[in-house]
Amino acid sequence: MARMRFICDAERCIECNACVTACKQENEVPWGVNRRRVVTINDGVPGERSISVACMHCSDAPCIAVCPVDCIYHTEEGVVLHDKDICIGCGYCFYACPFGAPQFPQTGAFGVRGKMDKCTFCAGGPEPNNSEAEFKKYGRNRPAEGKLPACAEMCSTKALLGGDADVLSDIYRERVTMRAARGTPGTPPWGWATAYGAPEPGKSPAAAPPPAPAPAPTGGKS
Amino acid sequence: MIARIACGLVLGVLVVVVAGCGERPQVIEYKQGKYQGKPDQPPWDGAKFNGNRNEWELAIKQRNQNQNEYRRTN
Numbered sequence: 001m002a003r004m005r006f007i008c009d010a011e012r013c014i015e016c017n018a019c020v021t022a023c024k025q026e027n028e029v030p031w032g033v034n035r036r037r038v039v040t041i042n043d044g045v046p047g048e049r050s051i052s053v054a055c056m057h058c059s060d061a062p063c064i065a066v067c068p069v070d071c072i073y074h075t076e077e078g079v080v081l082h083d084k085d086i087c088i089g090c091g092y093c094f095y096a097c098p099f100g101a102p103q104f105p106q107t108g109a110f111g112v113r114g115k116m117d118k119c120t121f122c123a124g125g126p127e128p129n130n131s132e133a134e135f136k137k138y139g140r141n142r143p144a145e146g147k148l149p150a151c152a153e154m155c156s157t158k159a160l161l162g163g164d165a166d167v168l169s170d171i172y173r174e175r176v177t178m179r180a181a182r183g184t185p186g187t188p189p190w191g192w193a194t195a196y197g198a199p200e201p202g203k204s205p206a207a208a209p210p211p212a213p214a215p216a217p218t219g220g221k222s
Numbered sequence: 223m224i225a226r227i228a229c230g231l232v233l234g235v236l237v238v239v240v241a242g243c244g245e246r247p248q249v250i251e252y253k254q255g256k257y258q259g260k261p262d263q264p265p266w267d268g269a270k271f272n273g274n275r276n277e278w279e280l281a282i283k284q285r286n287q288n289q290n291e292y293r294r295t296n
Contacts, residue, residue, distance in 0.1 A: 071257070073257035075262060143282065146281035164283055167283055
């Protein structure tokens, strides 16, 4: 079994924030905590790029290294999770994380920092699978139901992929190959088969898409 | 007199150069934290998969293909 991973295709992300909404809805994330967010570079400028960022479930996670109470762990599938019953909300993991993934709910009158909350790959935490305690503390446990993270599964442009790293690599490789070959004879432009159906074998080439010129770099989103 | 000064200079340079060898590494060696919390239950260890890891992996791989629009549309 390969490790569970996220990958976000900046060529496809349209900054719709559906992943953020899906995450909040699926896991009933409290107000003020964003386990996932969309970051845009050169916002408003032609050629801007967006990516969806959350915990990247690092192989050598710095949050695990710095946690003073050792409440963060790796699952067998490579997902980084933590035990909220042990977390003291010190915030070291926030400083150590290069992605700003750990979040801290503000609780109390003086804005006291609560226990750390972060993306769980929709895999809950160290409570019995799909139990009420697990849902209350960490959110849904989708892998235990044979599902993948809600953010990736509901991404409309499939910019955000989540799941088995080997499968993701295959999907991404195929996508990049198709993207590179777009518009060349013999390779239908992206979306052609969706709109008009795949050309049937033995049928006249008129049914096949016309050769289109290579797209000129416009600097916009593709 | 000049020989002494030269000798002193050479010794001084040697001390400075060799002192570099005694430099300690300043990079932190990360140790893997020893998890103190409750043991977690693997995702295949539930009602749906009854501990069958292979079945779970297959389900996840098949589900993953839903994110591949080239497979979904053709």
